[in-house]
Amino acid sequence: MSKKKTKKRRTEKSNAHEGIRIDIISKDRISTMAPMEKIRLILDMVRDGSIVILERGLTPEEEAKLIEMTMTEITPNDFSGIEIESYPCKQRTTFLGKLLGKTMFETRLTVVGAADQLKTLKRDHDFISALVSVRSRG
Amino acid sequence: MGVIEKIKKNLPSWVKKIFKKKRARIGIYGPPNAGKTTLANRIIRDWSGDAIGPVSEIPHETRRAKRKEGIVVNANGAAITLDVVDTPGLATKIDFHDFMAYGLDEAEAKRRAKEATEGVIEAIKWLDDLDGILLIMDATEDPFTQVNVTVIGNMEARELPLLIVANKIDLPEASPARIKSAFPQHTVIPISALEGYNVDKLYESIANHFG
Ligand SMILES: Nc1nc2c(ncn2[C@@H]2O[C@H](COP(=O)(O)OP(=O)(O)O)[C@@H](O)[C@H]2O)c(=O)[nH]1
Ligand SMILES: [Mg+2]
Numbered sequence A: 001m002s003k004k005k006t007k008k009r010r011t012e013k014s015n016a017h018e019g020i021r022i023d024i025i026s027k028d029r030i031s032t033m034a035p036m037e038k039i040r041l042i043l044d045m046v047r048d049g050s051i052v053i054l055e056r057g058l059t060p061e062e063e064a065k066l067i068e069m070t071m072t073e074i075t076p077n078d079f080s081g082i083e084i085e086s087y088p089c090k091q092r093t094t095f096l097g098k099l100l101g102k103t104m105f106e107t108r109l110t111v112v113g114a115a116d117q118l119k120t121l122k123r124d125h126d127f128i129s130a131l132v133s134v135r136s137r138g
Numbered sequence B: 001m002g003v004i005e006k007i008k009k010n011l012p013s014w015v016k017k018i019f020k021k022k023r024a025r026i027g028i029y030g031p032p033n034a035g036k037t038t039l040a041n042r043i044i045r046d047w048s049g050d051a052i053g054p055v056s057e058i059p060h061e062t063r064r065a066k067r068k069e070g071i072v073v074n075a076n077g078a079a080i081t082l083d084v085v086d087t088p089g090l091a092t093k094i095d096f097h098d099f100m101a102y103g104l105d106e107a108e109a110k111r112r113a114k115e116a117t118e119g120v121i122e123a124i125k126w127l128d129d130l131d132g133i134l135l136i137m138d139a140t141e142d143p144f145t146q147v148n149v150t151v152i153g154n155m156e157a158r159e160l161p162l163l164i165v166a167n168k169i170d171l172p173e174a175s176p177a178r179i180k181s182a183f184p185q186h187t188v189i190p191i192s193a194l195e196g197y198n199v200d201k202l203y204e205s206i207a208n209h210f211g
Helices: A003-016 A027-031 A035-047 A060-073 A095-099 B003-010 B013-019 B036-048 B096-100 B106-129 B146-158 B176-182 B199-210
Strands: A021-025 A050-054 A082-086 A090-092 A104-106 A110-114 A118-123 A128-132 B023-029 B066-075 B078-086 B132-138 B162-167 B188-190
Touching: A035 A050, A035 A060, A035 A110, A060 A082, A060 B106, A060 B146, A082 A118, A082 A128, A082 B146, A110 A118, A110 A128, B023 B036, B023 B106, B023 B199, B036 B066, B036 B078, B036 B132, B036 B162, B036 B199, B066 B199, B078 B199, B096 B106, B106 B146, B132 B146, B132 B199, B146 B162, B162 B176, B162 B199, B176 B188, B188 B199
Parallel strands: A021 A050, B023 B078, B023 B132, B132 B162, B162 B188
Antiparallel strands: A050 A110, A082 A110, A090 A104, A118 A128, B066 B078
8 A cells, every 4th residue: 555545545544524434443454564675554644634543552662763753743833743652561471482582572452642632630550541623734 | 090000901901800890881761752861871980970961842853873881890899891871762663853843954853863763773772781770761751662662672571681761850840759669660760950959869779780
């Protein structure tokens, strides 16, 4: 799927309805993607005004990379960053992991939106409450 | 410079390695305004008489990581030499309007915001070059933020030691207990970097954790 095509489809949709678009990405889809691909996809969707829900989120390193990429794209009056909410990954030491000396991380449900659209109200170990709003500008 | 220091300085590096005490490069991390620079200044002032940088109520005052090397901390009879890196505050969003609320004009606010974004990137890059971190949280605020979760996750993934510092316990609204319950798997040290409360305990924990 080319980026151009995605953009066009999105514009058509958002003209048709006043509302908030939610994109829900399955763990199967996410697991086939390279880290930078995931980050690019998330940022493109978020910058287009979507609230992105990932069935399984990003690893801590990918999250750091996402924050880094977000910082490079912040532009006054256009994009002021993201709000991201996830539960901490679960560490799992599997037998194979032990052999390879590697700790496995099980990433968890993650929600990402533009900072001007998604606002965290309350967060806890096991509960996240957020307010989603229609984009204020154009 | 004393005679001993002079001799030490001129020794070849392999000799230095043999005599070298425990040394760790630790980063001071946390959200903007948690008190990172206040704590860095306190550590450096307590053990070397110097300071690292200016403190401000305006967020993102520190927009470049600053390093101070060779801070020798003595606690519990153990000595550890620290290279302290004070990092810019981590955030997932930076809006120049927030700086205007502190009375900066638009151009200045935009410049600050831009530098703040670069500061966040610099802080993230430093994660690759550290032996451990102090993660500072403002104990009057909600500790369960994505930035804290991400920093902790990155330390766990790298298997590096981490101490959580619950700062600003001099304020009546402070709740270090809330931080402990948010991150029960980690050591939390409640302090006031401003007043110096409980920093002795922090130095002990630093010597134990990073030594
Ligand atoms: N009450 C109180 N204020 C503090 C404490 N530590 C720092 N501050 C204040 O918090 C603000 C931000 O401090 P600073 O060190 O610049 O934070 P940084 O952005 O994390 O480096 C300043 O106004 C400090 O005086 C503390 O322990 N107690
Ligand atoms: Mg600072």
